[in-house]
Amino acid sequence: MNDRLAPELVDRLKAIVGERGIVAEAREREPYENDWRDQYHGRAAAVVKPANTEEVARVVSLLAQARVAMVPQGGNTSLCGASVPDESGTQVVINLSRMNRVRQVDADNNTMTVEAGCVLANLQKVADEHGRLFPLSLGAEGSCEIGGNLSTNAGGTAVLRYGNTRELVLGLEVVLPDGQVWDGLRGLRKDNTGYEGTLGIITAAVLKLFAKPRSRATALAAIDNPAAAVALLSKLRETCGERITGYELISRICVDLVLRHIAGSRDPFAQAHPWYVLVELSDSTEGEALTGLLQESLGDAAESGTIRDAVVAASEAQRDALWKMREDITEAQKLDGVSIKHDVSVPVSRVPELIARASAALAARFPDIRIVAFGHVGDGNIHYNCSKPERQEAAQFFLEAPEVNHVVYEVVSSLGGSISAEHGLGVLKREEIKRYKSALELDLMRAIKKTLDPHGLMNPGKVL
């Protein structure tokens, strides 16, 4: 154990969680102290792994009384340093991975009650086994845990149709900063009696389930510009309604990077186009009706000049290939060199303006910077990434990051957008948020935080 924690406290922690519940070896603690991208390196006073809600409550109560700061942790897949301790060696990591039971599946109520440490992909599987869909889906789903998804209100690829994580929750069980347990595990579709207690450690949640999709139709449409993507979405909404499940914008440079770096990839069209949208419909009915609907809608859009061309997947293999191209962008961009990433959102109708204005402003200041813009345009959420100019040194490029960020965030802010659409704030954007949120809003957040966590022991140094 770390010498920063009084031996007596260590003994009392062990008495609560047992030997299995303490990560004792310094070497074994490393994965809990550093983030998975190896960008944030902390040192924990201890890493505790409680097995149930009562143990979490007793650990938090003990640490709160001893005025020791705590860092709640799930799968530790944060992209912004929210789930690791700082370098002081004084903070205790409370990792919830052992709390991974599905407590109940209520198919008639379309809910399941799960513990915070459940891995997202496992929950998708459990829902599927009960003939239901749990729609939250994102890159880290094989290792991220639902408690982390909840505390950060994770987004992903199905937000357009099903909403963010917070919209997928009906009830929570939370251990408050003083160790009291708030049991809000109600599977009620309607309940008008309270506030949500979000400032503590989420230990379990009641999640919404949905009808399983029984048919899918997927297409890639070639378009002139982002404005055409917005126009096409409005048209598709009228003909396809809520069947639209995926709607991803892709720029030509994204396709070029995938073709260059990912083996086996090929251009879905005979010629190059400036922009693309990947469209997916899904429906609870079986059969080919959906593919017909998509073909007809895209045919109309081609006729009216909204799109240049389109390919509709005729098989599961073609569908997978289209999605693989979208998913390969991140890896291809990484293989091509370093980049400065921005996960931003604006009203859907302002996406074209966001891309045009940010790109013009960056081109004026950094002529060789390469804009790799793609993402969930149906949610107004763009991954507006800036790749290093081909001839520039990485170190030199990163020196420019503050100015690059400033240019992008100023445009986002002027369009009424958010500088953190789905990745959260954590440590990464703690300073920047002060410029883009009103002083009043930050005061409110601090006041509520202080009311529930008067000694500032719960994940200190993050967000606020």
Next chain:
Amino acid sequence: MNDRLAPELVDRLKAIVGERGIVAEAREREPYENDWRDQYHGRAAAVVKPANTEEVARVVSLLAQARVAMVPQGGNTSLCGASVPDESGTQVVINLSRMNRVRQVDADNNTMTVEAGCVLANLQKVADEHGRLFPLSLGAEGSCEIGGNLSTNAGGTAVLRYGNTRELVLGLEVVLPDGQVWDGLRGLRKDNTGYEGTLGIITAAVLKLFAKPRSRATALAAIDNPAAAVALLSKLRETCGERITGYELISRICVDLVLRHIAGSRDPFAQAHPWYVLVELSDSTEGEALTGLLQESLGDAAESGTIRDAVVAASEAQRDALWKMREDITEAQKLDGVSIKHDVSVPVSRVPELIARASAALAARFPDIRIVAFGHVGDGNIHYNCSKPERQEAAQFFLEAPEVNHVVYEVVSSLGGSISAEHGLGVLKREEIKRYKSALELDLMRAIKKTLDPHGLMNPGKVL
């Protein structure tokens, strides 16, 4: 003006809102002091009608400094006394009905930004004119205002598909209890940077819009019991998915009351059945496919014995007649005599148990009481109303109300339910909620309330 308010304060209020913004005559103040059902009678120190957010902010700031309590008010259609002042004559009603502008409709972003005083039916109309649907729909829609819907998280007939009011909102503008304006009017589908500021006066909101339904299919299914309604819903979810837009449980006594008291009504079936569900599907596509899908699904359900019989509406007139029967229940029950009403919710899967257990417990204690149970079973939300025994005096019946409530709420509570599904707490259930919410939860609500409203001036005596 009321003599409880210092003349100097009245002059300063007038200076902010003008003569038009003050309801001066005692007689004219009455509709603002009493609720529409004439059950709650208060007396206001003044009734102020600000025309814009700045006026609201200045009024609140002035009253907060003078430590005068305020009651925000919209269409004053609360069912539980939440929107009227108490009898002290010291509280100022801030009525928002003059703030009724639609500030923006952004069809590409599927949002509209509206002021708190907009009447709900007008907002439905504006959305429709822009080729979109605003799905919130409830009995009072011709006079209730969106600010009230938001502050109470109103439910209604479309929750099953589109969610409660709170799920229909992307951003808020709020005047805090000290008069500061929090501008959270962001039309972002993804924004992961804050808490919602819900303890103040909502002055405007960004609302979500949806694809307009272009086809509908409606049916009434006859069933044995509430368990069959739950089973049928699960079946329909698998075949019809999110097309299910309405799903209302109706007991035989409801039909009998409508047939007895509402002129022109007739039984949709040749014989009487113990229970019914009204099912409605809607879709953004045109044509008859939906009616076919519903017929087929109900045919399968009849074959497997889940339902006894069904009628599918073959025309708009037939559809209207089915919905009219559902909507006439409240009026028919009223014409039949007084009743004690309970707006409760439980997990959908527990609705049959709720009805069976509460009815058995009431029958044991009050043999002649008549249970009139109906409502949004797809949301787990039942209007569990108890009509007076035919031979009993109304006054005598109401003496039994506390015990009737106790019996019902104990069953609801034991099933993990809520005693206020969509009507709110207000004054009506302020005492009862103390028994059914945990002390910890009430402490949390009070702590947050106190942080934002330290002098307890914002709608005092309601909820907490």
